[in-house]
Every structure is written in structure tokens, then in C-alpha cells.
Amino acid sequence: MKQRLAVIGNGMAGVFCVEQILKHNHNFDITIFGDETHVNYNRILLSSVLAGEKEVDDIVLNDIDWYKQNGIQAKLGLRIDKIDLANKTIHSVQGCTTSFDKLLIATGSSPFLPPIGGIDKQGVFVFRTLDDAKHLLALSGAGVKAVVIGGGLLGLEAARGLQLQGCDVTVLHLGTHLMDRQLDFTGGQFLKRKLESLGIAVRCNAVTTAFTGDAHVEGVTLNDGTQLPANLVVVAAGIKPNSGIAKIAGLDVNKGILVNEYLETSHPDVYAVGECTEFEGQLFGLVAPLFEQGKVLAASITGNRGPVFTGYTPATKLKIMGADVFSAGDFDDMREGVECVRLEDPSLGIYKKLILRNNKLEGVILVGDASDDHRFMDWLRNGTDLTEQRRNLLSPAASAGLGEDAAALPDSHTVCGCNGVSKGAIIEAIHNQGLCTLAQLKDKTRAATGCGSCAGLCQSLLKAVSPDYAEEKAKVLCSCVPFSQDQLREIIRSQKLKGVQEVLDIYGNGIGCEVCKPALSYLVDVVWLGDHDEDRSARFINDRVHANIQKDGTFSVIPRMRGGVTTPAELRKIADVAEKYNVPLVKVTGSQRIDLLGVKKADLPGMWADLGMRSGQAYTKGVRMVKTCVGSTFCRFGTQDSIATGVELERRLEDLFTPHKTKLAVVGCPRNCAEATVKDIGLIGQEGSWQVVVGGAAGKGVRKADLLITVETTEEALDASALFFQYYREHGVYLERTYDFVERLGMEKVRRDTVYAADDVKQGLLDRLQKSKDRASDAWLERDNPRPYQFAPIEVPNDGLVQIQMQEKAHV
């Protein structure tokens, strides 16, 4: 006979415990009650949802199929208001009664609402659930004045999210410094400066006395009389355990439901896990210890009593990109017998402090750089004797690469604090299940699916252990901004950075170099579909003056000649311009167009105007040309109109930037006279259809292009090219030609994500291409409106002459 196990609370701790029970040989009929209407989701990532970094679907932990497949009854949207211990039943507000043999209470906690006048006004929110996040998202936006009450972890994450949604955000904090439970005063100051540099206003020692306004909040009053306008308020002033129903039922409750080391309550058939519990005076606000609880209970409730719950070392990590904070243990350095080791670098915004007693770590604070937090956490948990490391406590052992670092960790080391996955468990999963990618590892072990900060470590473990590990190209862009290009795209998008300098200021060394600046210029352009802040000082000289620099400092001018087709009038103009400007060399290029070489910088705008032709983009990482053969227009073998198709293809894609130069060709039959099989994108005509091929090259190396798709109509061929083109723009690494790109991703993936993708995915690619295209224009039109001093040198007589220069300024 199966036992009925009822679970109150469909949140992180309760469902995790059920997952663990499923791993044991159990004999339960499980029913989970949750008052939220959503399936089990990752509450930690609500901050990311608010920040626009994650969609609601991304944070689901167990979808409805999981409940079905495991025979679990889910009762969602149902609030339990009474537990009858005598009759072993629970009752919902909606009026239904359920009997149980065993009961697990996992009701979590609720936001604490301080007694402030007007707190019930519209526009005053808490931030705990997915619905809260949705409400906040709906109301936030540009021009909204938001005030966050509380400068703890939750308040700051909410503040950053709202600010990224466009709100003007002020954080009001009661304490003397931010995150005062996790940071000392100096740490709080460092964090404050960091947040202010991100654009969030912060006031400490701020006592809120009232919310003003009629029905809807309009302002916040402080005890010093200050009035702040506010159309949106988030109260994040702490949490209190949801232990009310347990108390009324007669269970032993202090602040939280009292549990022992097996998570048993004062009633033999009732257990509790999560933030609603209290263990030896400890309350909980982070998931790591709750998952410990879940494991211990799952074992003991299924008759496998083993390890016990022993409480935890508090450790906190702030999840705001660009404002790293890590804190663990007791960081009070005024205590008797402790030593303090610290590092402060105001210009880098880095603050680190370690508290030691008898050469053992007791507390740690990291602000601005929390990259080696796991090392400190390990020392703290294991009570490691640090006598030998005293000389380089704060500097990570320089020789140890990530891999070696990971290798040195003990098997018991918890790699993923959020999900409580140990190094040993990860290695076992890699071996037994043949995992070789991070995605597989996440899927099978749940490591790195919480806050995600252990992804790097998981990656190194894969690298060290998996025989099939394929190096994922996650190289950092440059030491000036030490992030991979994928991360940078994500940062630029989610943190709404529109200019190169902003990225460098917040995530880099503030200056940059010739490697990262052009790459960042590309990334902001492509992420914002051309709606970015163009910064010419970050571009290579070719892109500042739209011409290719030559060995003697002169430039070359190659006008666009779509499909290699020209006219006598155009040729005449080119000839006239060449003579007028004394162009030293006129040459037909390898790409079916004409090059005017040896042009002085100052002559460029004049030449473009006289030519009246578009820029051929021969100087940039963009669309060069579409070479064509004569095709069916004149050729006796031609099966398709390669000229018209090539001209149209060039017209659709020209003027856009790409990760590296993109060269295309269209041929009218497989004889391939314009070499389409060795181009980045090639169209090969055949009787009644087109082959679209990609990733070809005949440069440094020769690579035959791969077939993307064969289609019947010219329009379909143009669309397929456009899909691949935009996909390459969005996923290519800067300076990666398509021949490397398709090899890195594999053609299967490329096809699946482009021509064989779902209709809405394809439409998305085409729409984004169109948006970029709508904002793009012929670079040579800058001749009509040159940036100040883009082309002309300053001429000054020997004794200097300021007046002339003053006039020049007045003209611009």
C-alpha cells in the first residue's frame, strides 16, 4: 500500500526534495500544493527576468510533463490555510480537503513589510514571485521614477533590473552602507561607487517614513524631510518565514518551523524544508543549505538515513554583471584574536578582505572581482590551514590554469552551490553518461543551472575529464575587456550598452586597443541592429574614412559595381575622376570592379562626389561584392539569370557590417565561371533550381563551400542567403570568416538554425536583417556631411596662427 505524501509549497526547496526522493526507491503517492499558478521555476533567476536577460520560459525548472511522467499530482493556484494534525488532513482556502500519511511543509518565506504609512498604495510592490516580476516589468520603462527600499542583495538586484528596463532608480537603504549584513563599511562604499557608475542612485542612512500620493504612489518621504518623486516602489526590506499555518496547527515554531538534523518537526509525520524552517537558531535566505536539507530528508524519509543536516556557512553572491560581490563567514575584524588581510584598489574598484584566526579563514569579502570565490569558500568550509599560502593569499596561484585549479579540488567540493552538486558527482556523470558539452552537463546534473557562476569551473572539469571534450571557442576578446565575444554580446544586449566606450568603462580597462575596439564596434552595431552610438575613434582607419589605407599612407577607392555590371557612362566618369585627381593607378580588381589607387585622404570626399557611385566597402569587414557570370542573359549554357540575381543579392546585403569580409557570387550553371563554390555565399543555377552554398574560400586556404539548401525559385534562394547572412552576423566571432564559422558550428546546426528553422525563427532573422538594413546607408554619403576634421590636415605657418583655426571651427 502506497503512502500519501503531501507537500505544501511548489517552490525551490520542496520540489528539490521531491526530486531527490524520486532518486531513491520510494513508496509514495506524491501531491504538491502551490499557491502560485506556475510550475516549479528558479526563483533565483527572477532578477535576470526583470533585467531582461532571461525569458520566463528560461527559468522553468520542471515543466508540467515532469510532474506527469513522475506520477506527481500538482495542485497549483491552491493555498493551504489549515493543517489538521489529529485527522491528518490539510485544507485549502478554496475549500478542498486532502488526507496524508506524511506531510512536508516547504512554504518558503514572504517579504517583510515595514510599517510605513501608505505602503498599501498602488505602485508599491514586493519582489518574490514570478507574478511580482511580471507586474514590475509591465510598469517599468523609460521615464519611470523607481525607488527601491532596501540595499540588500534582493533590493540591489531589483534596482539593476528596473534600471535596465529604463527606469530612473534610487535605492534607499536604512543602514550605514549597502549589503550591511554581508559587507563591512569599506566594501559597502566600493559597491556603492560601482552601482553609481552603472547609473543607480544610492542613499544610505535613509529612513523612509511615508509613501505619498492618492490611490497610486507619487513619492517617498524620508525622516529628514526629503521628498523623492516615485511612480514605482519596490520594498525589499527582508523576509520572514511562512510558518503561520504550522504554528496554528500546533507544531513547535519560533520564527521558523523548528526542525532537527533530519528535518523532522515536533510531529512524527510532519517534516519541513526551506526558508520556512529554523535550525539551531539559524534562518535561511539562500538555496544552497536548503538543497542540503532536501537531500538529507529524501534519504531519511525513504529509509536511507545517513548524513545529517548541520547548518551552513552563510555565503552570498550578488548577481549584477559588473558589480561582483561575494561574502562568506564572519568578516568582523574587531573580534579578539583575528587577523585581517586586505587589498584595496579604488581605480579598479576592487576590494578584498580575509579574516583569519590561527591561519584559518573565518570570513571573506570580495567586491569588484569575485572570480576566485570558490577557493575561499573551500578554505572556509574545510578549515584549511593556510600557513603555507600566507604569501599569496589574495593572489590566485598564478601558474594554475583553470583546469589545474579544478583538478586540485577535493571530490567533496561543492562546485554548484545553488544545486549542491559536488565535483565528484560531476566527474561521475561525465564518465558514466559520456557528457562532453556544458549543455549536456547542465541537463544531466543541474550544475550551473542556478545563478550560473560555476559555469567556468564546470567547463574546466569537462575539459579535464571528458575524453570527447571539444574545445568550445570561448576565448576572451582581449585583456582590455576579458570576456568572450558571446558574453560581450550578452552583456551589450542585457546591460543596454550602446557605445564602445561604455563597455570599456564598465567591463574593461577604460581605454581599449586596436584589437578590442573594432570588435566592440562591430558587436554594438550588430546587437542594436545599427541603432548604436557610433564611435569612430574605436574604428580602424579604413572605417573612419571609408577607404583602404596603402603602404604610403594614401588610400584606394573602389566604387560599388553590383554584380560586376557597369555602363559606358559610369566608366567615363571613373576615367574623368582618375584624371582630375591624378590617380597613379587604375586597376581591375580580382572581384570584378575597378580600383583607383594612391588617393590622398583629403581628396576622398571630392572624389566620391564626382563619381556619384556607392561605396564598394572594399576597405571594411562587410559585404564586398557579388561576382556574377553572364548566365542566361547571353551564355549558351546559362540556366538561370545570374546577373539580375547577383545584382539583387548585392542590393539586399550591401552597406552592412559582418564579422569578417563577406564575398558572394552567383553563377548561371555548374560550370561556375564566377567561382561561387569558393565564396562565403554562392548561388549555383541549375535547370529549375538554385543550389545555395556557404563557407567556401579561395584565399589563404581553399575550401569548397557546403550545400545549405536547394530551392526552386530565385526568391527562395535570396531568402536562404539572407538567413545565413544574418545568422553569421549574429553568431560569428569578429574576424571569423564563414569558412571557419561553418566548421566551428557544423553545417547540421547551421541548417537547423537557418533554412530549416521554425517559421518564426526565420522571420526573426529576416526582420532583424531588415531593421539593420533600414538604418544602414552608403558610407560615402558622408561626403555631404563629413565629421569635423575627418579628412583635412591642419596647416599652420611657422609662427603659429590661431585666428585661421578659430574660423575653421566656426565653419563646422
Add this chain to the structure above:
Amino acid sequence: MSSSPWIAITVIENLPLKEGRTLHWKGLDIALFNLGTRVVAVENKCPHMDGPLVDGIVSTFEGRITVTCPLHTRRICLESGQTLKPATDGPCVRTFPAKIVDGLVLLQENTTLDVI
């Protein structure tokens, strides 16, 4: 030290921010860089193969402000004129003392060649 007089060249607004602009003066080809709070001036001639430094990207190398030559990416220190990369003891570029006073860019012809 040289005691040549300071010559007013132009107003600071005439130099694009974080970029270079060429100055022709006394038969010299000089690259002026507007670094925001200050101006630096070097001869517009890369020690490698005479590349136009003025067209380079401003960057840093080991804590020093540099320009990267657009032709073959030598990194030149804008303060000392030294080639920092690839070789730190490579040839130097001539530098000119420059300053901003009341919004005017002042330059002093440097008579002593900075050879290290």
C-alpha cells in the same frame, strides 16, 4: 632642455577626441592626439616603414598610452616615442612637448632628438 617658444596651433575643439589629426608645420608632418584631458604630439612617421601614426588607434600597453600603427601594428608610446611592441629597445619617434592652455593647443619645437 630646449628653450624654444610655445606656439599656438589651434583650438582644442579642432582635434577629434581620442583620434589623431595631422599638422603641417615648419615642413614637419606631426600627429596630434586629443586624449581628452591633454594633447600629445609625435612625428607622423612610424619607425618601422614610415606608416602614418596619425591614423592609428589609441590604446594602452603595459600601462602606457600608445598608438598602434595602422600598417603593421607596431605600438608606439605617445609620451616617450619608444616602440614598445614588438621590441622595447626599437627605434623611437620624435616627440614634441604639447599642452592645452585656455582651450588653445600649444606646441614647442623639440630640438633635441629623443634617442634612447
